[in-house]
Amino acid sequence: MIKLNDIHKSYAMGSSKLHVLKGIDLDIHQGEFVSIMGSSGSGKSTLLNILGILDNYDQGSYHLGGKLISNMSEKKAARLRNEMVGFVFQSFNLISFKNAMENVALPLYYKGVNRKKRNLMAMEYLDRLGLKDWAAHMPNELSGGQKQRVAIARALISQPKILLADEPTGALDTTTSYEVMAILQEINQAGITVIIVTHEHDIASMTKKVVRLKDGLIDEVIVNGELADFSSQYAREIQSV
Amino acid sequence: MFDLDLWKEILSALKQNRMRSFMTAFGVFWGIFMLVIMSGAGRALQNGVLDGVRAFATNSAFFWTERTSVPYEGFQRGRRWNYDNQDLEYIRSNVAEIEYLSPRLFGWQQDGDNTVRGERTGVFNIYGDYPDYFKIDQWTTLKGRLMNEIDVMQKRKVCFIGERVVETMFDKDEDPIGQYLKLSGVYFQVVGVIHPETRINIGGGKKEETIIIPFTTMQTAYNYGNIIHFFSVTARKGYSVSSLQEKLKKILKERHQIAPDDLQAVGSFNIEAQFIKFGKLFTGIQVLTWIVGVGTLFAGIIGVSNIMLIIIKERTQEIGIQRAIGATPGKIMTHIVAESVFLTLMAGYIGLSLGVFILAMLNKFLESQGDELFFRNPQIDLRMALSALAILVISGVFAGLIPAKRAISIKPIDALRDEG
Known part of the structure; x- marks a missing residue:
């Protein structure tokens, strides 16, 4: 599904260059539930942005669904994002002057689906996430958890192959975080590849695979069976510090 | 193609900032209003003066006599004839x-x-x-x-x-x-x-x-x-x-034995020269009107462009979201340009209508004053109104184009990161 080969990315910071990703090799298969971890500055958000075709890379190759993603025109990138990728953000990023239903329906608008049909579909997705009664509410009338669920519905409505979530629980309390994670797990079980960026170990431990980044390189990959240990190992780490 | 969602977005964007939208629109409104009023007034003066002389043969000259000013052939200067x-x-x-x-x-x-x-x-x-x-x-x-x-x-x-x-x-x-x-x-x-x-x-x-x-x-x-x-x-x-x-x-x-170099004795007057003078005067008035009017309009349009830039700045994150979920640059650009044209056109239309309305009222008042006045039929013609509208649309597009270019030049990722 996703195949990254020796990805490099650096940002120009004035005269100096900041080398963020220094050769990432990563395979993610259809239906995986992956979390990307790492301290701040380790390049996890940059990696996610490259995965979501929001940013381009300098070197290496990135195949998404068998297609090479490199130097696309903005128009093509926008279309591909619309078809393949759903985004969920830490700060929800709902459009403030549109109600929940309109927010959910927005990707379909860009796809050219007519109003009636897309609103109907938006209601269906809101219903699935238990927000049917909140459809007519504006974002500022919703709680954080509700907003994130609206954002998830919006990410799902275009029926993407992968769902990218940048710290989806970063702005939520623990209970709500677990609710959101439960939803993401459910989505994953339906066959959609879910990739989240997080720095919370308990959140990461709910995924099936953890990719730890360190200084722009993959430090370790922990897969399903080892995840139980992961939590306790993390607890030890904290004690030893 | 009428795109209801596009218009809904435009209206909600303008409604969010009523005061700012109004102030912006006022610049354009005032420009076109002034253009109409001044042009109408200039036209009225022209109508008034030309109506007063229209039936007069423009190729005519008149002659009368004055006292001579140069002595000639034995006659002293100052002779009456x-x-x-x-x-x-x-x-x-x-x-x-x-x-x-x-x-x-x-x-x-x-x-x-x-x-x-x-x-x-x-x-x-x-x-x-x-x-x-x-x-x-x-x-x-x-x-x-x-x-x-x-x-x-x-x-x-x-x-x-x-x-x-x-x-x-x-x-x-x-x-x-x-x-x-x-x-x-x-x-x-x-x-x-x-x-x-x-x-x-x-x-x-x-x-x-x-x-x-x-x-x-x-x-x-x-x-x-x-x-x-x-x-x-x-x-x-x-x-x-x-x-x-x-x-x-x-x-x-x-x-009449008058010196060839006597400039005073034969009094004469040539209507053609006067008509040319008046023609130049009225052309001058019209040109001035356009310069001032278009200048004011231009200032208004720069205002629109400026405000659009601020709107873009404020909505950077929103634009980022839209692009992340699949909006093409073309779509974003269309939106911004349409918003700008809409704002300019609305303001311009109101300015044009009010200007024409005031000219019509003035005309009614002047007509009740009889035909003694050198100020008549203050009106602007259809061609002028249409060209003003065309200027508005074109300038609306231009006013929107700069901010729109700016909006799509921001990478979606930067736009999303912008937490302003």
């Missing part, structure tokens, strides 16, 4: 460029009441004219007839009078035609009541207070001999009246 009938005959048979030639005598105005009918008296401007005069300076007949050749040939004692003369010398429901007026001691029969078509007045006074009698009658009845006070000519088609004017001056100087 007059044109005479022989001058006219000579000019008629020797100058081919002339179309109409009409001599005039000015009656006395200085010795008190010159017009008497029973117990009524009045002072009017009495002129002796040829029928050709009515071809140079047009009059319409309200009652009776206009002067003809036979009046002149037979030296008939008939007169043509203006409306004020009728009001003064006759009762309200009295028919003046066929009645007699005593003009400086001689009885004339009224055969026509005439109304001036132009406001150009030779000899001063109000044109409605004019009494015109046949030229020959005046020369004979009041002992003018063969003297002529004044004459008008028009040039034939294809000839310049200015060069005709110079040619006639030269002939007249030769015939």
Whole structure:
């Protein structure tokens, strides 16, 4: 599904260059539930942005669904994002002057689906996430958890192959975080590849695979069976510090 | 294609910032409003002045005599002189460029009441004219007839009078035609009541207070001999009246022993030159109007562009989200440009309508003031309104284009990161 080969990315910071990703090799298969971890500055958000075709890379190759993603025109990138990728953000990023239903329906608008049909579909997705009664509410009338669920519905409505979530629980309390994670797990079980960026170990431990980044390189990959240990190992780490 | 969502977004974006949208729109509104008002006023002045002279032959020149200013052939300077009938005959048979030639005598105005009918008296401007005069300076007949050749040939004692003369010398429901007026001691029969078509007045006074009698009658009845006070000519088609004017001056100087370099003795005046002067004046007014109006409009449009830039800045994150979930740059650009055009067009339309409305009101008011004013029909034509609208649309596009370019030049990732 996703195949990254020796990805490099650096940002120009004035005269100096900041080398963020220094050769990432990563395979993610259809239906995986992956979390990307790492301290701040380790390049996890940059990696996610490259995965979501929001940013381009300098070197290496990135195949998404068998297609090479490199130097696309903005128009093509926008279309591909619309078809393949759903985004969920830490700060929800709902459009403030549109109600929940309109927010959910927005990707379909860009796809050219007519109003009636897309609103109907938006209601269906809101219903699935238990927000049917909140459809007519504006974002500022919703709680954080509700907003994130609206954002998830919006990410799902275009029926993407992968769902990218940048710290989806970063702005939520623990209970709500677990609710959101439960939803993401459910989505994953339906066959959609879910990739989240997080720095919370308990959140990461709910995924099936953890990719730890360190200084722009993959430090370790922990897969399903080892995840139980992961939590306790993390607890030890904290004690030893 | 009508895109309801696009318009919904535009309206909600404008509604969110009512005050700012209003202030922005006001710049454009004011620009177009000023353009309409000024252009209308300029046009009104032009209409007023040109209406007053429209029926006047534009290819005409006028001649009168002044005292000489240069001694010549034994004559001292300061000599008084007059044109005479022989001058006219000579000019008629020797100058081919002339179309109409009409001599005039000015009656006395200085010795008190010159017009008497029973117990009524009045002072009017009495002129002796040829029928050709009515071809140079047009009059319409309200009652009776206009002067003809036979009046002149037979030296008939008939007169043509203006409306004020009728009001003064006759009762309200009295028919003046066929009645007699005593003009400086001689009885004339009224055969026509005439109304001036132009406001150009030779000899001063109000044109409605004019009494015109046949030229020959005046020369004979009041002992003018063969003297002529004044004459008008028009040039034939294809000839310049200015060069005709110079040619006639030269002939007249030769015939009356006046120095060729005497600039004062032959008084003359050329309508064509005046028309050109007026034409330039009005072109100048129109040009100025456009410069000021378009300048104001331009300032308004820069305002729109500026505000759009701020709107883009404020909505950077929103644009980032839209692009993350699949909006193409084209879509975003269309949105911003449409918003800008909408704002400009709305403001411009209101400005245009209000401007036209005010001009219409002004027109109504002016019409109730009669036709004495040199300010008439303040209106702008359709072509002008349409070109103003076209300017608005084009400038709206331009005002939107810069911010739109800016909006899509921001990478979606940067836009998302922007937490402002």
